Amino acid sequence: MKRQVLRMAAVLLLAVLLGSLLIGTAVAQGSTKRVGLVVRFGDGTQHLEVVTVPANATALDVLNASALDVETKDYGGGFVALCRINAFGCPANDCFCQAESWAFWLLNASGTDWDMAPTGIAAYTPADREVIGFSWTGWDASWNPLVKPPVYTFEQLQPPAEVPEPATLALLGSGLLALGGYVGLRRRAR
Known part of the structure; x- marks a missing residue:
């Protein structure tokens, strides 16, 4: 039961991070x-x-x-x-x-x-x-x-499309956070 709650929290955190990344990118693109x-x-x-x-x-x-x-x-x-x-x-x-x-x-x-x-x-x-x-x-x-x-x-x-640097860093950070959460859950399961 505790593992399910932790997994759900990790998934929810990842969803919030990705959502804020997408919203932030859309707002930034609208001002230029x-x-x-x-x-x-x-x-x-x-x-x-x-x-x-x-x-x-x-x-x-x-x-x-x-x-x-x-x-x-x-x-x-x-x-x-x-x-x-x-x-x-x-x-x-x-x-x-x-x-x-x-x-x-x-x-x-x-x-x-x-x-x-x-x-x-x-x-x-x-x-x-x-x-x-x-x-x-x-x-x-x-x-x-x-x-x-x-x-x-x-x-x-126009040059080839690039992922904006802040978005790239945020995506990398959220991926590392999710990986860290997964590793933590695996260690606790042992």
């Missing part, structure tokens, strides 16, 4: 989003990244959270200009020093082409798994950009 980032530099090289940011992050926040070195200029009124990414562009104190500048793009719904963003980087809030792009480009007489970034869907950008 992942955004695909595609950048085409002036020399034709590209930068591809999936950036994890808070759920309410703007395109500017995505750039700042990325592995890129970004310089911007806040002109006020919600207009933030993208001056430089890594070595391409102009310093923030002279953001439009060249005929070329950074164009901001959104991957269309079918994932086959880029559309110009309808707002600036500080005003646009990308959705989870959306892909945003930037290209260093010249402009035609009607101010249409001449160069687009290469097309990559979110699925093409």
Whole structure:
């Protein structure tokens, strides 16, 4: 009878630990989003990244959270200009020093082409798994950009799925706890 109570307690403890792990993971995932980032530099090289940011992050926040070195200029009124990414562009104190500048793009719904963003980087809030792009480009007489970034869907950008480290540790810990409980029960049974 005592062994049955101990086994039931061990199973209940394991169920509670696994349940809290699943709930904690779901809550943690709900407060962030992942955004695909595609950048085409002036020399034709590209930068591809999936950036994890808070759920309410703007395109500017995505750039700042990325592995890129970004310089911007806040002109006020919600207009933030993208001056430089890594070595391409102009310093923030002279953001439009060249005929070329950074164009901001959104991957269309079918994932086959880029559309110009309808707002600036500080005003646009990308959705989870959306892909945003930037290209260093010249402009035609009607101010249409001449160069687009290469097309990559979110699925093409994302690395293989990994188990988040806290969840892995919690799962390992609960497994070790259950194993320890089992060994303890076996020893007492002898």
